[in-house]
Amino acid sequence: MKTLIFIIALLFTAALITFYALENPGYVLISRAPWSIEMTLTVFIPLMIAVFFLFYLLLFLIVRLWRIPRDVGRWRGKRHDRESRTSLIQGLTNLAEGNWVEAETQLLAGMRHGDTPLLNYLGAALACEGQGNSEKRDEYLALAHKNAPQHDLAIGMTQAYLQHQAHQMEQSLATLNELRANAPKHRQVLKLLAQVHLELRDWTGLINLIPDLRQGYTMSTKEIDELELQAHRELLKLSIPSGRPGVLEKAWNAVPKSLCRHPSMIAIYARQLIQQNEMAQAEAVLRSAIEDNWDSALVELYGQAQGTNSADQLETAEGWLTSHRDDPKLLLTLARLAARNNQDSKARGYYETCLAQHGPVDAYRELGNLLEKLGDKDKALNTYRRGLEMVASELRAIPARGQGSLISRFRAAR
Numbered sequence: 159m160k161t162l163i164f165i166i167a168l169l170f171t172a173a174l175i176t177f178y179a180l181e182n183p184g185y186v187l188i189s190r191a192p193w194s195i196e197m198t199l200t201v202f203i204p205l206m207i208a209v210f211f212l213f214y215l216l217l218f219l220i221v222r223l224w225r226i227p228r229d230v231g232r233w234r235g236k237r238h239d240r241e242s243r244t245s246l247i248q249g250l251t252n253l254a255e256g257n258w259v260e261a262e263t264q265l266l267a268g269m270r271h272g273d274t275p276l277l278n279y280l281g282a283a284l285a286c287e288g289q290g291n292s293e294k295r296d297e298y299l300a301l302a303h304k305n306a307p308q309h310d311l312a313i314g315m316t317q318a319y320l321q322h323q324a325h326q327m328e329q330s331l332a333t334l335n336e337l338r339a340n341a342p343k344h345r346q347v348l349k350l351l352a353q354v355h356l357e358l359r360d361w362t363g364l365i366n367l368i369p370d371l372r373q374g375y376t377m378s379t380k381e382i383d384e385l386e387l388q389a390h391r392e393l394l395k396l397s398i399p400s401g402r403p404g405v406l407e408k409a410w411n412a413v414p415k416s417l418c419r420h421p422s423m424i425a426i427y428a429r430q431l432i433q434q435n436e437m438a439q440a441e442a443v444l445r446s447a448i449e450d451n452w453d454s455a456l457v458e459l460y461g462q463a464q465g466t467n468s469a470d471q472l473e474t475a476e477g478w479l480t481s482h483r484d485d486p487k488l489l490l491t492l493a494r495l496a497a498r499n500n501q502d503s504k505a506r507g508y509y510e511t512c513l514a515q516h517g518p519v520d521a522y523r524e525l526g527n528l529l530e531k532l533g534d535k536d537k538a539l540n541t542y543r544r545g546l547e548m549v550a551s552e553l554r555a556i557p558a559r560g561q562g563s564l565i566s567r568f569r570a571a572r
Contacts, residue, residue, distance in 0.1 A: 242268045246278065253281055258288035276306040280316050287320045295320060311341055318350060327358050348376045352385060361393040390417055394426045406430050421453040428459050441465035445474060452478075454487040458518075461491030468499050486517030493524070502532060519548050 186202040188195040197205075245268025252261035262285040269278040279302035286295035299320075302313050314337045321330035334351045341347055348370055355364040368386050371377060377385075390413050410418075410427050417423050424447045431440035440463040448456050457478070465471040472495040475488070482488050493508035509525040512518075522545025529538035 242273070244268070246274065246281075249278070249281055249285075253285055253288075256288065258285045261285040262289075276302055276309055276312070279305065280313070283316065283320060287323060290324075292324055292326070311337065311344070315346060315350075318347075322350065322354060327354055330354050331358065331360075342370070343374050345374050345376045348374055352376070356385070356388075359392065361389040364389040365393070386414070387417060387420060387422070390414070391423060391426055394423065394430065406434060406436075419447075419451070421447070421451070421456055425455055425459055428456070428463065432459075432463055437464045438466050441471060448478070452482065454485055457482075457485065457491050458487040461494035464498065468495065471495055472499055472501075484515060486512045486515045486521075489515065490517055490521050490524075493521070497524075497528060502528060506532070519545055519552070522548065 186195075186197050186199055245264045249261050249264030249268060252258075252264060262282050265278045265281045265285065269275055279298045283295045283298040283302070286292075286298060296317075299313060299317050302316075303310065306313070314333055318330045318333040318337065321327075321333060331351070331354050334347055334354060337344070337347045338351060348367065352364060352367055352371060355361075355367060364385065368382065368389075371382050371385070372379075376382075394409055394413065396409075406427075413423060424443065428440045428444050431437070431443065441460070442465075444456055444460045444463055447453070448460060457475075460471075460475065463471075472492070475492050475495055478488060479492065489508050489512035493505045493512060496502075496505035496508055506525070506528055509521055509528065512521045513525065522541050526538045526541040526545065529535070529541060
């Protein structure tokens with residue numbers, strides 16, 4: 159509707175101008191000796207418009223011809239950008255799909271005229287790692303560093319991650335330590351560093367990293383606590399030369415006080431004391447820990463620590479019976495302590511009660527030994543048979559890698 163009104167108004171205006179021009183056409187004289195030009199105004203105005211249009215067209219053509227090289231360059235640049243962007247997208251897509259060779263080819267093709275060499279080189283490094291070509295992977299990482307040195311952290315993190323994926327733990331550790339020196343609080347650096355220390359079983363390095371993990375909120379508090387516990391536990395498990403109790407004491411004193419009360423840590427410390435033949439100290443440590451916080455594993459270990467006074471040790475353990483009568487591991491410990499005190503009848507009663515409450519498989523072997531000692535060979539054989547049946551039942555319920563330890567426990571020398 160608006161267009162129609164505009165056309166009508168335009169036609170009306172043109173008609174008015176035409177009527178006016180017919181009544182008064184005007185006169186234009188252009189004179190320059192020896193020439194002169196005469197025409198009506200109604201002819202002169204359209205002629206000037208036509209001349210101006212032709213002049214503008216000529217000027218436009220000249221400018222366009224002048225700008226052809228620049229415009230062609232811009233067109234080629236846009237085409238190259240479009241091709242590079244397409245190659246980058248296709249390369250990253252192939253990378254995500256695991257098509258390593260195609261991904262490397264596309265990423266390298268997009269690098270020729272692209273403006274993101276960092277992404278192309280890092281993607282190509284990932285593709286090479288997928289192909290198992292570590293040498294070429296490192297070449298691409300070096301080129302990435304050369305083209306984008308301002309992004310050292312991103313390149314270093316990619317390098318450390320790829321080295322970790324390739325199980326090059328020492329190289330990954332070296333790369334991460336270098337990154338940590340430049341970015342000591344970076345969460346991902348610390349997190350991957352903790353993983354590498356864990357896989358290298360570098361417990362000391364992991365322990366030294368714990369404070370930074372806590373300050374940087376790199377993991378949850380529970381995860382960090384578990385890492386710290388595992389590191390100190392494994393460090394305490396390391397073999398200590400016989401007759402060197404000072405080494406063990408130093409290692410135990412290095413454990414944080416909060417972990418010294420953890421049952422698994424106390425159990426490892428007590429086992430090391432027993433192996434060092436520091437029985438009295440092991441018995442004292444276990445007794446104190448059990449009285450503070452009941453733990454069945456520590457109770458079982460208490461029966462292996464031969465204190466200075468076996469009778470007092472048995473009396474102490476029997477004192478726990480009133481509160482923990484249904485604990486099969488306490489009954490096994492009582493049986494062992496009674497046997498150590500040559501109270502065979504009492505030991506036999508404790509063993510049988512322990513087995514009636516589905517106690518550990520070790521109780522079958524030890525009860526069989528005791529029955530043989532007492533001369534009751536038939537019952538001893540029956541006990542061994544029941545023990546073997548229990549071992550067979552447990553073997554069916556556990557993975558194959560855990561079966562050897564169970565069999566060796568039952569076949570221990572009598």
